[in-house]
Amino acid sequence: MKLEVGNIHVKELAFGNATALACGENGAHRVEIDKEAIIGFIREIDHRITEVKLDIALPGEATRIMPVKDVIEPRVKVEGKGHMFPGRNAGENDIVGEGRTHVLKGMAVMTTGKVVGFQEGIIDMSGPGAEYTPFSSTLNLVITCEVEESCNQYEHEQILRTVGLETARKIGEIAKTAEADEVNTYETKPLLEQAAQYPDLPKVGYVYMLQSQGLLHDTYLYGVDVKNIVPTLLYPTEVMDGAIFSGNCVSACDKNPSLVHQNSPVIHELYEHHGKKYNFMGVIVTNENVTLADKERSSNWVTKLAVQQGWDAAVVSEEGFGNPDADLVMNCNKLEAAGIKTVLLTDEYAGNQGESQSLADSTPKGDAVISNGNANMIIDLPAMERLIGHDTYVDMIAGGTEGSLRADGSISIEIQAITGATNELGFHNLTARQG
């Protein structure tokens, strides 16, 4: 499976008369959004939507966005089968990951609104909080969307998820005929051919653990809630066309917004040395269900599939913390016992001062661990001039405590509440060390 990814570097984002790719300053790409038309488009997605607002949030502005439900990159299929974020709509069941895809690089669609209770993320576009989120440097189109009160929490989550994905896809269409600024080609062959291509190199793969603990902790694979899958194989390029998308944002620091899956960092880094240092065979996607039986079944399947493909080593990434630490440790123990070397990606919950041990489960086999930072660290976020969304829930969100939101609008909170701060796919640079 071979995919060309053409990046169109977007330098400006503004509202305009039509949703189109325009020429900005010094010939730079400028995305213009027809506000009324996009609002109309969103309202048509679901009749239970009661209110839609669009805002643009740019790097360096004194703007706070919260609660952030999802962050999505606008992309479009230019050649090849399938649809971006497949498996949701009728007639969209083709396998993706082949042909050519265009990306509006540098911009993102974000969803906010009163999101199902009390647990969501913060993105500051400037100030100390901006350092901790990768999405303070993107040009953001923010959708504030409210729904009828009759919607239950599951329906509410599903509507917001769909609004984000469909809007990003709609905007992505303007990239279809554009000339890409750079094109990267990624290729993984069918299993036997891939093994034969570099017979002398060690075979490595990626174990892609996805949140599946329930409401606002769910992830979707071709439209299927991954708590209902047994682990399965993917070509790495499938994720670049949206094969995996997010339904979760709780403890936002270490949940993967859809944009992170579209740009799945471990996959891109594994391609870097593919054919030189090792033979990158492919991806196993697995879940993080809450029962012991599910954890045992899924970790057994992960190891079976890795052995079946002849892997010598694997990178294993976790999503979330606590309960999924058990899945991480099971995957590590079983892979290592099968002779497959592992490197694990996680984050830490080491207490506000970093004084505590960090994980809920442990194994001596886990001797190669990448830490994406201590999520319990407290940060002071100054008041911002503009708030997109709602800050009324700050005291109750994961990482907040009584009095987190002060009268002047400033917030004292754990970085746990900041979207992407300790992303466990290694999307960002934060780490923790013994100090």
Added chain:
Amino acid sequence: MRILHYINQFFGQKGGEEAANYPIELVEGPVGPGGALNNMLGETAEITHTIICGDSYFNENEAVAVAGIAEIIEQVKPDLIVAGPAFNAGRYGVACGRVGKLASEMGITCISGMYPENPGYDLYKQTAYMVETKNSAADMRKALPNMAALIKTFVEKGGKLGMPAEDGYMPRNLRVNMFAEKRGAARAVDMLIAKLGGEEFTTEYPMPVFDRVEPFKALASLKDAKIGLVTSGGVVPKGNPDHIESSSAQKYGEYSIEGIFDLTEETHETAHGGYDPVKCNENSDVVLPVDVLRDLEKEGFIGSLHDKFYTTVGNGTSVSNSKKFGAEIAQKLLDAGVSAAILTST
């Protein structure tokens, strides 16, 4: 930069062991090793005051000594506190460490110096920056320049010291956040290549070794037993009256279930942010089984159900907080004559 220096009776030139009960004295300017240290600091900082205190006095009257030193800190308002160096003098090291902990609680940094095997390091390493010294005062000529260098670095970096090896202090056993040059995914692949090639690599997080709690011996009879309920599933009276955090809990709750036979949507809910709360909010018995235990109580299967339950949120809560809550809850259950407790997690 104004420094308050803590030293013991010996270095304060009050005498040896015979003066170890010397009470707290505050003097202006540097004393003993403080003089040399002050010279090394040059324009960077100045020791404006020195506390002299006997080692036995401090350790035998810790609460009084700490309160006295706290008062002095309030009065002097130093920018930095320096304690020792204490080398391998145990009581002196413990006093320096305790002063560091006090300083940290008052929001002031403390820089000290001692031998790694000094118990003061093990007890108080998380609340002070400690320079490594040899085990005797003969090392003073090296210890002082090292402490001066750390103080200078502290000033230069605006109070934000780097990692232990980089800035010259002993590890504090704390996990410290920093931004790495390469992103996590790239570091993971680099580590994978090293592990595959049998090359050396350093894990970024050495996996912890867990302590195991031996299960208590089985109860001979449940008929006379008083059973307690404890949960990390966040079940609280409706409205979460004590505002237990949805993640990274800083407290636990103690609530009465006297006369309560069933937890309902009207009476209870969960404060937990880490799982789908819908079922628990509809019927909290699914996490805290009060209904079933009341049945068992009525049937005489158990003696009684303890009339209070204990609850916190396990989501993202540090092991250090969990240990503290656990010890306190266990003591309360023991004091109430509870024979066994059922712990439910989510």
